[in-house]
Amino acid sequence: MSEKRKTIPSLVKDPKLIEKRREQIIEAAVHLFIHKGFHKTTTREIARASGFSIGTLYEYIESKEDVLYLVCDAIHAEMETRLREAINFNGTGLKILKLALKSLIRVMDQMGDRVLLIYQESKSLPKETLRYVLGREEEISQIFVEILHRGIADGSLRIDEKHVKLMADNIMVLGEMWVFRRWALHKHYSLEEYTEKQITLLLREISVSE
Amino acid sequence: MSEKRKTIPSLVKDPKLIEKRREQIIEAAVHLFIHKGFHKTTTREIARASGFSIGTLYEYIESKEDVLYLVCDAIHAEMETRLREAINFNGTGLKILKLALKSLIRVMDQMGDRVLLIYQESKSLPKETLRYVLGREEEISQIFVEILHRGIADGSLRIDEKHVKLMADNIMVLGEMWVFRRWALHKHYSLEEYTEKQITLLLREISVSE
Amino acid sequence: MSEKRKTIPSLVKDPKLIEKRREQIIEAAVHLFIHKGFHKTTTREIARASGFSIGTLYEYIESKEDVLYLVCDAIHAEMETRLREAINFNGTGLKILKLALKSLIRVMDQMGDRVLLIYQESKSLPKETLRYVLGREEEISQIFVEILHRGIADGSLRIDEKHVKLMADNIMVLGEMWVFRRWALHKHYSLEEYTEKQITLLLREISVSE
Amino acid sequence: MSEKRKTIPSLVKDPKLIEKRREQIIEAAVHLFIHKGFHKTTTREIARASGFSIGTLYEYIESKEDVLYLVCDAIHAEMETRLREAINFNGTGLKILKLALKSLIRVMDQMGDRVLLIYQESKSLPKETLRYVLGREEEISQIFVEILHRGIADGSLRIDEKHVKLMADNIMVLGEMWVFRRWALHKHYSLEEYTEKQITLLLREISVSE
DNA sequence: AATGAATGAGAATTCATTCAT
DNA sequence: CATGAATGAATTCTCATTCAT
Structure with a gap:
């Protein structure tokens, strides 16, 4: 009945780590999106607020839209x-x-x-x-x-x-x-x-x- | 009591023309914004859909945000x-x-x-x-x-x-x-x-x- | 010995008028150029400060550079x-x-x-x-x-x-x-x-x- | 007594690299500015003459004026x-x-x-x-x-x-x-x-x- | 002669994404 | 796994110039 949950591919293998990092991403992005809106928030900001680099961010998502989905x-x-x-x-x-x-x-x-x-x-x-x-x-x-x-x-x-x-x-x-x-x-x-x-x-x- | 209506400056002098052109802008922008959202709509698209050039668009508004306000x-x-x-x-x-x-x-x-x-x-x-x-x-x-x-x-x-x-x-x-x-x-x-x-x-x- | 004085073509016939208008242009442009510099001064500003429209400005010069020359x-x-x-x-x-x-x-x-x-x-x-x-x-x-x-x-x-x-x-x-x-x-x-x-x-x- | 030297922020972290890239920028910009003047030189030209892309240029400066300052x-x-x-x-x-x-x-x-x-x-x-x-x-x-x-x-x-x-x-x-x-x-x-x-x-x- | 609306090439700047280290 | 430098397409906005009225 309900749509299948979307699975976002990650370059990282360890599922525990993926979950942990994505929680960090969500936590950071929620606040940014609330205050600045999705479009005015940059991926760099999301990475920084998540506590890691832009490169690392993209190890756990494939696009900025993925972050919105996670959120x-x-x-x-x-x-x-x-x-x-x-x-x-x-x-x-x-x-x-x-x-x-x-x-x-x-x-x-x-x-x-x-x-x-x-x-x-x-x-x-x-x-x-x-x-x-x-x-x-x-x-x-x-x-x-x-x-x-x-x-x-x-x-x-x-x-x-x-x-x-x-x-x-x-x-x-x-x-x-x-x-x-x-x-x-x-x-x-x-x-x-x-x-x-x-x-x-x-x-x-x-x-x-x- | 209520806030004063914002007056958007225009480089064009003829008020009749301003009104007409802004109606064109609004008509065009409403549809674009509904279908693509404000951020994903470009000023060039607004101009084109309004029926004139990007330069002309900016004769009637000062910024993209003005279009959103007009709308x-x-x-x-x-x-x-x-x-x-x-x-x-x-x-x-x-x-x-x-x-x-x-x-x-x-x-x-x-x-x-x-x-x-x-x-x-x-x-x-x-x-x-x-x-x-x-x-x-x-x-x-x-x-x-x-x-x-x-x-x-x-x-x-x-x-x-x-x-x-x-x-x-x-x-x-x-x-x-x-x-x-x-x-x-x-x-x-x-x-x-x-x-x-x-x-x-x-x-x-x-x-x-x- | 010295270079020939440059003659700027004008769309206007009356030489007296040309001279008068060009004096207006120079007077306006000198102040604008001093305060804002040549590049940051727009032709519109020059026209306005000269006391006439942008169209009229271009009746007496052929390009913005002509104004600089006049000045x-x-x-x-x-x-x-x-x-x-x-x-x-x-x-x-x-x-x-x-x-x-x-x-x-x-x-x-x-x-x-x-x-x-x-x-x-x-x-x-x-x-x-x-x-x-x-x-x-x-x-x-x-x-x-x-x-x-x-x-x-x-x-x-x-x-x-x-x-x-x-x-x-x-x-x-x-x-x-x-x-x-x-x-x-x-x-x-x-x-x-x-x-x-x-x-x-x-x-x-x-x-x-x- | 003398004004403090201005520090231009950079998106790049490595100070050695910043120095090297800015030297490239200066070297390129000096020649462009001398030959074309500051206003007639575009940021794209500066980037190309520096040997990198426009995006990279802006990793090392914040505005075109910064280049003039560096120079x-x-x-x-x-x-x-x-x-x-x-x-x-x-x-x-x-x-x-x-x-x-x-x-x-x-x-x-x-x-x-x-x-x-x-x-x-x-x-x-x-x-x-x-x-x-x-x-x-x-x-x-x-x-x-x-x-x-x-x-x-x-x-x-x-x-x-x-x-x-x-x-x-x-x-x-x-x-x-x-x-x-x-x-x-x-x-x-x-x-x-x-x-x-x-x-x-x-x-x-x-x-x-x- | 004068006007001013229209034009569009061009400019500075941003930012999602990639990839070598 | 993590990093962050590099990229360049895309975007907003400007402004000299034209031309119909």
Whole structure:
């Protein structure tokens, strides 16, 4: 279903080293891309900030675009990890959903820069790679599909099976909006208020209690 | 209150001609920026697509960034115009709001590429210019502030005066959502369905009838 | 002997107008060239400072280099005029020489910027034109040849006929040095002191009284 | 006292290599600047004449102006070196001065093109850099200050202590004159004759024997 | 005669990528 | 494996000159 993860060739053999170096690259590039944008960041800067030479950088990637891919992928991975770690899958679907929504918005808040980065720069990825990166987001929204299913099963949520996917997408939108419209929303809401309000609105639609 | 519109100096004196040429530039650049992005579009491409030489391009702008500014400003202007034209300010606030929301989402739908363009590329504007461009959006959300006030005045909408601005922002979010999450939302909704649903949700919150 | 004066073709017929416009051009260009240098001054700037459009500028010259030529020639002309006006050709050669030397240094002092301009920018003239401009200076040193001859004739100066030309050149050097080494000389001499000293040194060599 | 030498940043780390490459750049640029002038010489020409690509050129300089600075500084350095090497500091001040004056004029003669280069092009340097370059000349005239002091100390020269600096400047003028008025002076003097004459004139003023 | 819009060759500079050491 | 010097295509912007009005 989801695109195959892209494998970036490396001139270096040792997989452990490759991973370590690429982590350095990602760490450095994320900050550079956030502050200067992908195009205004040079490979030299990435190399220097990574702690090694330009030659070494190219031992672990094949092109500057590869760095962007690594960065986007790492951001999605972190987002998914953080989300999954924050969610406790015990309890009713309803209870889990509340917690998950809260976590989503909190994670979005914490990772705002990086989420924006993906939205603003991922278009610079090669077509094929872009498709994979976008698909990666899908996987995250799967978390909510799972939760909604759980709620339907245990009777704590009332929602037509065929609308589950749609609802999961809507939930992702709620989270992203906090980032995209940050400057507008922050004028009126605290993180907590926004979360509270969105939970209320959402549950009004799908919780059984209503 | 809002930032003063930036005036780009031109080497050409005839204001009519300046306007005409800049329209050509904008028309050409919008398409190039949408398809290739700002950084991957060259000034020569802009000139050629505008129908004149690189030298002539620079008679009407001072830097490539000026083109981006012209484009962003033109997009906002068109958005506001379209919206204001679509809205009939006769009737109750409630009725106007419904129409306006419908119009907003339709305009967003029609201008999706251009709205995304602003979100993805406006960060490349000089700080000062960026501020103006962002402020421009504020002006658009003012349309909804006006409508909400109208509804409060005529009793067709029930909403605390101090939440008006917030609500207007939320409405803008609904419109942008349709653009940002297009690929996800389109899988489940038609434009009409999405509009219908958002109107319902919104009015549930603020219409008096509830 | 001296190169023929270069005639710059003009698209305009009326000679009076040509002269008037070219005076405007020279007046404007001299200041621009002094402050910005020939290469950093644009034809547009010259036109604007001259009080007319770029198109009109090119009605009276054929190339930017023509402006440089006009400027150099005008400077030499002014120098010669000023010098000839300052010198009273009555009295002994010795007396005239003293006055002439004083005048030379004063004129050099007053026209320092313009003298430097010729030295720094005339190399940008086309070869042929450059030769004429340099020859123009020769004409000025002829003034001193005349004076020296007068002094020899009336017995107030003692100098071998065959060294006259050399001595005239030396005199020109004295004047130019006040300009070229301005920053060094001004630290130690006033204009008057420098003049006094050079006159003394010179006359020690050639005045009969010694 | 004198301005600090400007340090041009380089992207290359190896100092030995930087020095070597910059020597190549200077060697190439001096000839180009002499023949075509600074403005009419392109960076590509400099790179090609230096024996490497335009990219490599910019690994060793930051701007075209840097090349001009390197060239001016190298010329002054060579002038000072040649002069100091030619002067034997044994003997009376008077004897040293004669030798030094002869050397000065000879060095000026040999380096005429380059001396003119500095006079014609140094105005294109950034203000700050220009100040340093001009100050560099001061250092050279210091050589003569030293010699004059020596002569005063050993009694071979008679000159008021407070006129020493002035006299040193005058000596520099004698040397530069040979360059600036080359075309005029060469018609009448050989290098030797000019030197002889200037030495005679100078010593008439300051040698004790008179 | 005057204007000024249009032109495009050319200039300086940047930067992703390579490859010899 | 790591390094960093070398490369040159590509890019933005300038400006002398032309020519239709």
